[in-house]
Amino acid sequence: EVHLVESGGGLVKPGGSLRLSCAASGFTFTTAWMSWVRQAPGKGLEWVGRIKSKSDGGTTDHAAPVKGRFTISRDDSKNTLYLQMNSLKTEDTAVYYCTLYEQTYYFEYWGQGIRVTVSS
């Protein structure tokens, strides 16, 4: 059974940094593509970015609102996905979901989500 468990969320001041982690199990992480999706309070879903498997190049794509501030990475030895968030803005306040992202571009499994609040 696939399990995705996010951690590392919390309250941070504008301009601050936070690193989210996603511990994965129940599938072959090394060959998986992964993605982050967020949802601001009372709002819809927003794609944050994705990372391919190392065997497929390990490349990343990030959404325009976070490009240059957020970085997605992975540690295949730990079956863990990361989201490094720098220069945080109040509009980054959201629940962040880790997802198993299939190669025909859909989010097959979702974690339970982790809340990030950016506020002074």
Next chain:
Amino acid sequence: QSALTQPPSASGSPGQSVAISCTGTSSDVGGYNYVSWYQQHPGKAPKLLIYDVSKRPSGVPDRFSGSKSGNTASLTVSGLQAEDEADYYCCSYAGTKEVFGGGTKLTVL
């Protein structure tokens, strides 16, 4: 403003069918057969309902079906049940990014 346009709300009585539209452009919905749909109950993580426009993952009832014509995709829920009351989101591959619709709140009357 979301990249894909969905109606904010839809409704139907138990047993009825309801269709939710998702309109994009030739750069997303119209350009690829990679539209997916997600169901989200309050306080829960989204769940995959449909992928590749019309394919259903195992475990998703065949009451849920997807289609696409031009730049508009649709999700149809047949034989509405009380537990179908939720938010529904479409998503499309758009080259180097994914784009979501703004979501549709489905009410079962």
